[in-house]
Amino acid sequence: MTVLPTAHWAVLGKTPQSLDDYDVIGSSTGALSKAEFSDWLKSFSSGTVEPKALPRVAASHFSRGGESWLGLSLQTKPESQDGFHRPYTMTWHVCLRWEQVSKTPISYRALYEALQRKDFSGESPFRLSLRDYDPPRLAGVANATARRAAALLLTGRPVCVVRAELPMEQRLDFLDAVAALLPYGMRSGLAVSTWTNSASRHRIRLSFAEVAPAHGAWELPWERDVPHDLPPEARLYEQELAQYEHDGLTRLIRRLAALGRPLDLDSETDRAEALMRVREHTAISLASSVKQVLPESLDSLARADEVRLHELNAHLSQALDRVTDDDRPAYRDIVKRNLTRLPDRLAGSPTTETFFGILLRLLYGPALHRHDLENLCLDLGGLREVPRPLARALKAASARCDPLVKLLITYLIGDAGMRQQLLSNMTVEELLHLIGRSRDATVLDSVLRELGGRGDRKEVAQQLHRHRYLVKPISACLGDAGMEHHRSILQLSRGRLLLPGDVKEIFEALDETPPQAFMLAIVAESGRGTGAALLSGLTAHALRQLGLEGPIKREIEDGLTRMTAPALTRALRSPRRLFGGRLPATTSSQTGRIRTVQDSLRRHFPTPLTESDVEAALDRLEHPAPLADLLAIMAESGPGTAPTLIYWLAHRAVAQLNSRLTAESLADIDQGLQRMTGPRRALPLVWRSHRGQA
Amino acid sequence: MSASIHDLIASFVQRLTVVEIDVAGIRFFEVRADEIGTPYVIRRAAAKWSTLTATGDEVADAVGRVARELISPDDPDPVVVLHTAVGPEQEASLRAITAWCPAARVAHPTGVKAGDLLRDLAAQVPLRQSYDLVVARERAGDGRLELAGQPLFGAGALPGQDAHATVTCTDPGGMLLAVSAWAGPLEPSGLVSVDHAPLPAGRHTLRAVLERPGQVGFPGIAGLRPHTGSWAEVVAGLPVRLRPPSPRPAHLICAIETTGAQDELEARCHWPAYLIDLLAETPTQFSIMSYGTHVFGERHPVHVPPRVVLWAGSAAQARVALESLRPAPPTYPNAAQVEDVLAELRGLLRQDGARTALLTVGARPPHPRRVGRDRVPPCPLRHDWQMLLQDLERRHGTKCAAICDGTSPVWERLGSAALYQVDAVDVEELAARLDLTSAGGSLTLPFVS
Amino acid sequence: MTESEPAPDIAMWGASGSGKTAFLAALSIALNKAETNWKLVGENQASGAELIKLRNRLLDDRTFPDSTESLTYYNWLLIGPPEYHRQWWRPWRTQPGRAPRIRLDFLDPRGGLYAESQASVDKEALVSSLVRSRGLIYMFDPDRESRVGDAFKHLDSALNEVAAQMLAGNEYADGKLPHYIAVCITKYDDPRVLTLADRWGLTEPDLNDEMRIPRVAEDRAREFFHRLCRHGRSHNAEMIVDLIETYFHKDRVKFFVTSSVGMYIDERHRRFDPDDFLNVIDDPHRGLMIRGPVRPINVMEPVIWLGGMLSSRSMRSGR
Ligand SMILES: Nc1nc2c(ncn2[C@@H]2O[C@H](COP(=O)(O)OP(=O)(O)O)[C@@H](O)[C@H]2O)c(=O)[nH]1
Ligand SMILES: [Mg+2]
DSSP states (O other): OBBBEEEEEHHHHHHHHTSOEEEEEOOOOOSSSHHHHHHHHEEEEEOOOOOGGSSSEEEEEEEEETTEEEEEEEEEEEEEEEESEEEEEEEEEEEEEEEHHHHHHHHHHOOOHHHTTTTSSSOOOOOEEEOOHHHHHHHOOHHHHHHHHHHTTTTTTTEEESOOOHHHHHHHHHHHHHHHOOOOOGGGOOOOOEEOOOTTTOOOOOEEEEEEOOSEEEEEEETTOOOEEEEHHHHHHHHHHOOOOOOOHHHHHHHTTOOOOOOTTTTTTHHEEEHHHHHHHHHHHHHHHHHHHHHHHHHHHHOOHHHHHHHHHHHHHHHGGGTTTTHHHHHHHHHHHOOOOOGGTTTTTHHHHHHHHHHHHHHHHOOOOOOHHHHHHHHHHGGOOOOOHHHHHHHHHTTOHHHHHHHHHHHHTHHHHHHHHHTTSSSSHHHHHHHHHOOOHHHHHHHHHHHOOSHHHHHHHHHHHHHHGGHHHHHHHHGGGHHHHHHHHHHHSSSSSSSSSHHHHHHHHHSSSSOOHEEEEEEHHHHHOOOHHHHHHHHHHHHHHHHHHHHHHHHHHHHHHHHHSOOOOOOOOOOOOOOOOSSSOOSSHHHHHHHHHHHHHHHHHHHSBBBHHHHHHHHHHHSSHHHHHHHHHHHHHTTTOOHHHHHHHHHHHHEEEEEEOOHHHHHHHHHHHHHHHTTTTTOOOHHHHHHOOO | OOHEEEEHHHHHSSEEEHHHHHHSSSEEEEEEEEEEEEEEEEEEEEEGGGGOOOOOOHHHHHHHHHHHHHOTTTTTTTTTEEEEEOOOHHHHHHHHHHHOOTTOOOOSSSOHHHHHHHHHHHHOOOSSSSEEEEEEEOOTOOOBBEEEEEEEETTTTTTTOOOEEEEEOOOOOOOOEEEEESSSSSOOEEEEEEEEOOOOOOOEEEEEEEETTTTTETTTTTTOOOSSSSSHHHHHHHHSSSSOOOOOEEEEEEEEESSHHHHHHHHHHHHHHHHHTTTTTTSSSEEEEEOOOOOOOOOOOOOOOOOOEEEEEEEHHHHHHTTTTBBBBOSSSSSSHHHHHHHHHHHOOOOSSSSOOOOOOEEBBBOOOOOOTOOOOTTTOOEEEOHHHHHHHHHHHOOOEEEHHHHOHHHHHHTSSSETTTOOOHHHHHHTTTTTSSOOOOOOBBBBB | HHHHOOOOOOEEEETSSSHHHHHHHHHHHHHHHTTTEEEEEEEHHHHHHHHHHHHHHHHHHHHHOOOOOEEEEEEEEEEEOOEEETTTTTEEEEEEEEOOOOEEEEEEEOHHHHOOSSHHHHHHHHHHHHHHEEEEEEEEEEHHHTOOOOHHHHHHHHHHHHHHSSSSSSSSSSSBBBBBEEEEEOTTTSHHHHHHHHHHTTTEEEOOOOOEEEOOOGHHHHHHHHHHHHHHGGGGGHHHHHHHHHBOOOEEEEEEEESOOOOOOOOTSSOOOOSSOHHHHHHHTEEEEEEEEEBBSHHHHHHHHHHHHHHHHHHHOOO
């Protein structure tokens, strides 16, 4: 008994021998007037009583002058008669300001018990000594009917419990329990009664009655599961409540009791808030319950206690749908720390498999993603290898995963047959897509192998073209080491050495400047006379990359034309100017830069540049060479200088990829260069010797 | 002059008005008689000339006003003006009075003060009412004591006369000499005096002297002093009988309503038991009847007649019978089977010369013979309790007393000899009123046989 | 009248304790007693349950209903005997036709509600129901009137309120309320009422009635009512008849002398006994008890009259 709030009160009844109707015959003064009490009590009448309904307890609410009140009244058995010899009842009503009630939760039962100890005389308000709110007790009372009643209240319609043969106190407890299953603030607008007369138009939302009223109320038979066509809002709430029992329910009730903000059952948003609040609680409590159960599961796994593991599986699986991504890191942590080895005894057990299935979902959610697999290797690292039950669980889980993950799982569990089946069932498109998403060389290899095995070359070529020759995925996953894969793709797409047209087509398919490895792959795969196509492809991308337009673009294109023209075509050269140091970069814009470089070239070399000039100019570029500078050289280059540039570019690329290239690759590049530019010049590929050892 | 005023005092009907006009001023006196006819004088108004305004007319006005207020000219009673001084105010006053009241008799005596004169005269007038000495005597039929008057002075007797009365003093402590006045032959109008005379028991011849109207003396008795107690108590304390009754057999019938709770029934049985004990030594037979309430609302009428638990048994048997009574829940709240008891009695009682007394103890009145505005259903057997009661009284001289714990006015009739509330019963008195014992108390009044 | 038509509501009207609820309780008994073959059933579960409860109260418990605490609605259905039709092509056979149905939606307020001055939820519901209804049963309790004398006050304030809502518009151009009103003098069985009727020479035994229960003839009911009003405690009561007849069409007012429980008749003689007809007696356990069989007097008649009026009118006017 800790709470001692000040209560106001009123008595509704008659005086002996009176010929009038029920009215307020006494009340406390100071807060509510007699008329207000009368208004209150009459508008929340539970209807004409029958003797068996007495004593009757009802709770109701009232607001006046911006103040809200919660009241509870007890109607007692008749002791006297009115002037018509009709026995009349007395209704003893106490009320508290909502403000006061919302601070510490109070049950109807506590109010009722406090009321019974009071003497309703004089006219001053009195203090009520109220029993504490008792969630365990309320949880004990909250049966299925109470849960359903709470859920049905959230439809906004009144609920009437019928066919209940219970003593009044039990009915009161039931009302309390239903209210306890809703946010406490709902009591501010909830009128309940231990018995209502359904023929009267009362405003009681929740009550017991002989039969349900004719309009609008739910009829809820006591402890009988009559299948209701529950509206979604009620169904969801009921489902939510159904998860709680015993201590869990006690905790939920405690939490709901803390939600003292007044909520109105007439308001849809307020009603929705109830569901939201319970869900919130569910989430919190499930998360914490998994945290408790999971270590125990792992423990029973380690102890090979299959029975217990089975039990705990059931528990964990309940939580599955409610775990949020935010909870998973904690679970993973638990697993990382607690999962060490799988006893042999459990290696073949379906329970273990189930456990791993649950574990996968707990740790990574319903569908595994690629990064989950990576984490998996970390999290289950304690196992050192993938045990059979886990493999089976993974296999089962793979059904819910995308093809890539599926494929990765086959690697993880080492199931080649499955992998092969997986791949061969995929279309070219899907396979390419897989590569597009994969960052994994193994995957790439498998897919390329599969693609290589496919009969329909044309289809493969077309798809590769559409997928931009997989330049990006390959370079993304292999980087500088991707040249051979680029070459495989080019081979798959053409099946022969590239012709100038092919090179052109390929460059057109690309959406940005290709990486060096790809360029070298083209070089290695190129057939005769493709140099021009290569250069123009590169140039086009460079122009686009720098966003060059107008005269400068034309100048560069003109330069390119000159470069690729036969060397015999001599142009009149401008006089050579004094050479002085490196080319300065004075303006920020690319055009400005090109112009500056052009100027300095013109100053140092007679233009257009000859092969040796180009070579000299290229050698003088800073490292790495800015694209703009290259373009400037191109703009100033003279006829037949293309091979020089191509060699230079290839040289640079090779230098960059040096360590990743095998001797065979280098040889192929070399040959490609020769095919491209003609056999006139050979690249002094001095670094060749280093490769073989890598 | 005084003689005629004396006559007027002896004979006025309501009042005699005397106006005194003298040198100093004017005074209005009235002589009246109290309820036992003793005249007394009061002054109604007085004014000094000096307080009235000077001129004659104004004096006349003022006097006329007073006269109009105090005297009504149509009164049969006379108005006398004692005019003892001459002067303008006096004349004006006289004028005013005679103008208002032409029948006023005017006298001009000298050397008298009207107030004194009137008081003297009033003590000398003859009695307007006769005076009796209050005595007790035995009633002719049954010997019960009743009050009577022993004439002392008739109307017209003059102060100074004496009278003799021979009475018996029955109480060794003396007796009370009460003189009452009689305005007519039937009703005493009031007590003149009550004195305690410390006389020994025995016969005494008393001499009474009329000292003046309203005052009788008993000169022969030493130690006579006025009685200070209330007369009502004296009357209430009058014993029923002076001598023990002749031992005629009696029959007491107690009819007890058993409806109600155990303690209610016990309360009802308490007094009958007491009464039976009281009468145990007397030649009284006892009958005990119990009765309850009628049953209504049954499809076929249920009639449980009153039970005769004991008929004409001994006191001991009666006690046993009383003990055997058990309470019964009421089947109807507002009336009980009293009428059935009466009907039963009619069949049971024999005319054997015994005095019969019926004591009804209950909470509920009898059922009426027909439904009335009080919404009590009639007796299912249509007994008429009033007729039955009358019958009993007529045929057997039955005395009826009742002890009730209800409030119905009907009880007055059922308890015509004695009626008590259940929590305030004087059993000795009850027995006496039912003629079952003589009264115990002594007689404090003179007894004449 | 088909079921889909809006139901004519019948509202009960009368001070607290005037016998409204008892009247409703007696209704189905009255219908059963009279060999008219009319039946009263609840239109919905709650009303049905209440109907049985009320009836059992009188028949089994032999007491009166409890004091009404809040506005109560009873949706009842009065089902008559089927009418038999003869078909012209088979005149020797009769075909059972449809049973007539009268919907009776009763509104039983706590009596004080009419007199309450301040607005309340119940009061609004009451007035709006009165406005919607077309049939009224006005209960006049002569005993209460002689004790308190507030019938005029009640009637006047309630009529004012209803009239203010209904007559303000132009719908009722004649300035009268459209309701049919059955004015019922209640508790005719009470000695205080029957005695008055007797004393004023208004009773006559019904010769068709083997029990010879004295009746107030139909055409003298108004006079009885009028005299009872004059006899009442308050001077105003005299004006009640005028009040009713100013607010309602005179031909829509009918007077009934009613008793929900009827007179007590001794089963052995089966004759009315002027010395012993008290049917409501005090119960030993406080309260009242109905002594003999319940034989409602003029309980069914006002309802059937109203039902008939309302349904025929609704057919005519298509309300
Ligand atoms: N004698 C008699 N009393 C009645 C009758 N109807 C009602 N009463 C009395 O009047 C009281 C009040 O009746 P009730 O129906 O509750 O009145 P309401 O307040 O108008 O509903 C009842 O308890 C009975 O005592 C009747 O037909 N006869
Ligand atoms: Mg009622």
